[in-house]
Amino acid sequence: MRYLLCGGLLLAAAGSSFAQGTVPAPKPDMATVVFYRPAMLAQAATNFTVRANGAELCRLSNKRFFVTTLKPGETSFTSVAGGLNLPDQDKFDLNLEAGKVYYIQGDVKTRLMTVKMVFTEVTESTYKKKNADLKPDNCGAPASTSGQ
Template structure:
């Protein structure tokens, strides 16, 4: 009996560990985009500048997330390692709709001499599983980025 009670308590604690942070509330006239970078050992010290249609949103660090409110419409997201002003190579296009929340995971890929962040849209449930380990990034999103 004691074994079953301990097992039940452990399972309850494990399932409750997902709900650390609150999920963002959608805004009726803007799209809400949550960018996050899951914990990774490779390139953990490198942050990536995330841009929407060329406008800088934030510098995303390892085990961090940030929330951006953007105008609806076709939006091209890009990233570059650090604060370098080199042209962004890869882009991730998304047609944003007002009142919706989007979750974008950034994975770091290392090639021979380059490091890049690859964006993937994920579901809310996938984000909930990962957000227990994430902290908000230290970026000031002053104004929403302009759409094309």
């Protein structure tokens, strides 16, 4: 019984350390973009649909992250609360380069009657510090847009 318990704890620790703190390897012909949303009490139950040039990538939830690969070039990232089909208001433009990894933090901002996600590019070390508490988001199929 003691061996089963110790073995189970080791497997649980190995599984969680593999998923957390990992940095994706860049692909030579594509740009890799990591989106994450740190833990916040405000609007914790609201997820945000993240889009690149209008194409939906994933719905990002509180304390979650996702990784996507995109073609290099000028890319506009937008988000909208929930799955609503409202026009995206704020955009975050980034000129993606092949073979590079970008880290984008999404912070929820609440104003009088609106809720929005504001994107900020951060360094790899900032992402690694905050990734310890994050879990992969459930985006369904791998979020990859190659037809941009």
